Structures are given as C-alpha cells and as structure tokens.
Amino acid sequence: MNINPKKISNPQLKEQEFSINHQKLIDATIETIAKRGLADTTIAQVAKKAMVSQGYANFRFKSKENLLLSSLKFLSDEYKNSWQRIFEDSSLDPVGRVIKIIENDFSGKIASRNKIAVWVSFYSEVKFRPSYLTICQKQDEIYSSQMEKLIKELNFLTDQTFLTPREISETYLSMVDGLWQRILFDPKIYSHVFCKGLIKKYFKNIYTDEKRFV
Amino acid sequence: MNINPKKISNPQLKEQEFSINHQKLIDATIETIAKRGLADTTIAQVAKKAMVSQGYANFRFKSKENLLLSSLKFLSDEYKNSWQRIFEDSSLDPVGRVIKIIENDFSGKIASRNKIAVWVSFYSEVKFRPSYLTICQKQDEIYSSQMEKLIKELNFLTDQTFLTPREISETYLSMVDGLWQRILFDPKIYSHVFCKGLIKKYFKNIYTDEKRFV
DNA sequence: TTTTGTATTGAATAATCATTCAATATGGGT
DNA sequence: ACCCATATTGAATGATTATTCAATACAAAA
Numbered sequence: 001m002n003i004n005p006k007k008i009s010n011p012q013l014k015e016q017e018f019s020i021n022h023q024k025l026i027d028a029t030i031e032t033i034a035k036r037g038l039a040d041t042t043i044a045q046v047a048k049k050a051m052v053s054q055g056y057a058n059f060r061f062k063s064k065e066n067l068l069l070s071s072l073k074f075l076s077d078e079y080k081n082s083w084q085r086i087f088e089d090s091s092l093d094p095v096g097r098v099i100k101i102i103e104n105d106f107s108g109k110i111a112s113r114n115k116i117a118v119w120v121s122f123y124s125e126v127k128f129r130p131s132y133l134t135i136c137q138k139q140d141e142i143y144s145s146q147m148e149k150l151i152k153e154l155n156f157l158t159d160q161t162f163l164t165p166r167e168i169s170e171t172y173l174s175m176v177d178g179l180w181q182r183i184l185f186d187p188k189i190y191s192h193v194f195c196k197g198l199i200k201k202y203f204k205n206i207y208t209d210e211k212r213f214v
Numbered sequence: 215m216n217i218n219p220k221k222i223s224n225p226q227l228k229e230q231e232f233s234i235n236h237q238k239l240i241d242a243t244i245e246t247i248a249k250r251g252l253a254d255t256t257i258a259q260v261a262k263k264a265m266v267s268q269g270y271a272n273f274r275f276k277s278k279e280n281l282l283l284s285s286l287k288f289l290s291d292e293y294k295n296s297w298q299r300i301f302e303d304s305s306l307d308p309v310g311r312v313i314k315i316i317e318n319d320f321s322g323k324i325a326s327r328n329k330i331a332v333w334v335s336f337y338s339e340v341k342f343r344p345s346y347l348t349i350c351q352k353q354d355e356i357y358s359s360q361m362e363k364l365i366k367e368l369n370f371l372t373d374q375t376f377l378t379p380r381e382i383s384e385t386y387l388s389m390v391d392g393l394w395q396r397i398l399f400d401p402k403i404y405s406h407v408f409c410k411g412l413i414k415k416y417f418k419n420i421y422t423d424e425k426r427f428v
Numbered sequence: 429t430t431t432t433g434t435a436t437t438g439a440a441t442a443a444t445c446a447t448t449c450a451a452t453a454t455g456g457g458t
Numbered sequence: 459a460c461c462c463a464t465a466t467t468g469a470a471t472g473a474t475t476a477t478t479c480a481a482t483a484c485a486a487a488a
Contacts, residue, residue, distance in 0.1 A: 037253075037338065044446090052466080052467090054445095054447095055447085055466075058448085059448095059465090059467095063447080064445090113341075117338070120337060121339075123398065124251065124252070124337070127248070127331055128251060129251075133399075162422075167415055171412060171416060174389050174396055174412075176392065177391065177396065178387070178389055178392030178395070181388075181391050181395065184337065184341050185354070198385060205419075208376075257476065267436065267438065268476090268477095269436075269477085269478080269479085270437070273435090273477095273478095278475095
C-alpha cells in the first residue's frame, strides 16, 4: 500500500546519501525559487521536485527558513570557490586574473538564469533579513577589497592614473550586479557574450595598450 | 460602538478623496514591501498603515495582486515623468541632460531606499509574472534607446569614438541598476553622493575635455 | 424628516501552508 | 529469524491570510 517506496540506505553510502538528498533538495529549492519566487515557494513543491516527502524536507532542514538559507549558502559557497580558484592561480598576471573573473561572473555555471533569479530574490529581502546579510556581506567585502587590490596592480603596470582602483573596482562590481538583473529581465539582449563584451570594452577603454581585453 | 469612525465624504472632494485613499494605500504598500518584502506583505498590514479597514483595501483594489501592481505602476509612472521632464527641457544641451539624468537616478525622491526595495522586489519576480514585465519592459526599452541617442549626440560633439553610444548607454544603465541594489545592501558605503560621483567619473574618463562631469 | 445611494467596516469563510508526529520501512547485527 | 536503529512517509494540526459580504454610517436629495 506504499506508493512511494522508501530509499534504500546502503551503509557505505550513508554519508553520500545524506549529501545526495540534501543536495537534491537544495537544487530543487533553487529551481523552485527561480520558477515561482521566494513568496510562492512551498515546501511541498520543493519536496515534490526533489522526489522526497514533504515531511522529510522539513525534517532534514528543520524549517523552511533554514532550507532557503542553505540554498543561499550553497550559491554563496559555489561563488566563493570559483573566485578563490582564480586568485590562487599563480600562473595568472593581473590582466589574466581580471579576465578570468569577468569570464567567471558570466559563465554558464555561475550566471545561469535560475541562479541569478535566486540571488536577486535574496537581495530583495536582504534589507529585513539579517540572516541573509550574514551569509553574503562579509564575502562581498572580501571581493571588493581583493578586486581593488588587483586593479591597483593593474594601474601600477600601466600608465592609468585618472581612475582610482576603488573607482574601477566599484564600477565593475556594480555593472555585474546590474547586468545580472538585466539577464533576468531580458536574456535575449543580455546574453553572456554581450555582458562579457561590454565589460571587457570598459577595461579596454581604460587600459588602451592592453590587447587581451578582446 | 464604532471605534474607527467612517471618513467624511465631502461632495466637492469626492474625486480627491478617492485619490487620497488610493494614494494612501499605495504609499502604505510601498512602505510595507520595503519593510517586510513582497512575500510577507499582507493586506491587513497595508490597510492598517493606511488607516483604512482591511475590507476596504480589498474592495478598492479588487485583489492583493492588483494592489501590488498599482504600486509598481505608481513607481514606474513617477520615474517616467521625471525622465520626460528632463528630455523635454529644451534649455539643456546633451551634457547637461546626461548630468540631470544621473542626478535624477540618485535623487532622494527617485532613489529612496524604500522605493529601491520595491523595485528590486518586483525585478526579482519579473521572470514569472508577465504582468510586472508589462508595466516596465516597454518603458525600459524607451529609456535605453533615448539614452543611446543622447550619447550619440555627445560622441558627435566630442572626439570620443572608441566606445559606441550603445556601449556607453548600456554601461550606464547597468551601473545604475547595480548601484541601486548595492544601496539596499549597504547604504552607508553606497550613498547617493558616492553613486553619482562614481558615474560622473566614468563619464569624465570618456569625455576628458568636458569639465561639467565634476 | 425620511429616503437613498455610496463609502466603509469588521467579522466570517475558505484556502493555503509550515510544521509535527505517529506509523512504517529498511537493512545490519545478533 | 528477530530485533534495533535509522530513514522516510503522509496525514493531521494549527496558523496565517486573501477574499467576501451583510451590516452600518454618512451626506445629499426629496
């Protein structure tokens, strides 16, 4: 009389299986938020998409709030990892590093429409949910300061003095946020190629001698 | 036994009174969305803030959805009006017009933290609410093309040829969106003065001979 | 004054959802 | 073969909330 058969739990896979269900729920949450918005995301829908029972989803994550937070944390960590990989790559010079960052910010993995929708949803509530801020704010400050330092190196290597590193880095970061939002709005116009091109052109205009900002 | 006395309806004021209640509800909606988010905005809260009964709010706007849409429409119209005023002002040359636009985009009236919170909330749901798109998309295309035309005049008057009007205008528009989002996130750092300064510096770097981009 | 139409209320309704939990399934250890 | 610990279910509960609507208040007309 049991329609949904229980999952087989293999002892060697216990840890991994935990991860699988955990991740399935987070993926389903991201998809659901992207499809219906934070407001209309229900545990029932997420559980259905993840193919587990509603009770299980709640049991695993203790609360809906916690499930949402975990999803944001997942995106935040994913971004952090890709960022760190670029900064730890010692084979890159400043220009190469900037280019990698641009490409990462508009890669299929990081800047998929679903994930952007989730980011923007959380951003829109950051004002009154301190828990969301906690997850992102500190990282965001790190990105700001690392970017600024990187631009400082770039300025040092070139004859660019009119714009300060702070200005260039803030301009870059706000452009990315704005373009992400616009990808949601009109993905036809704001393709990844278009966005990357626009930003590279911005840099090319500043560092006119540097040929790598295609 | 009537705690909340009914409003006095003066015949000469009927139209205006309609507007007053209408506008009170819209203002209350904006405040509530900004304070609690789209998800947690209830008609009861909005009605309470507007000091009318819950039933009345629903009666006036027919549905919650309609109340939200009307609030977005209000913001959209407000923006449109200020934009048009700038474009209709024949005393302005292209540079003056660009400066006015920048100042408008970060004015206290247009870019208050509450209003930005509402914009971002709606943006975050635009992907799956065609009704939101309907209100903003066409206007947005107009702003894009008018801005591009304006930059074209600017390029014509100067020796700037490296960046196309399209590129400059898209960069400007995405920076505004990004900075608005960042105002929500961290209003201390992203003050109106900071945002305007950053954008003017962007233009100053492009049009080096133009002294008015302070 | 009485009537009438409109504005406004507030309580009832019905729907939606997060959360809880007792019941059930599973697979390894005994 | 039986027991135990853990994983998972799904139905019940209770809270929240949009929406409805009958009742009320009011102002102008008669």
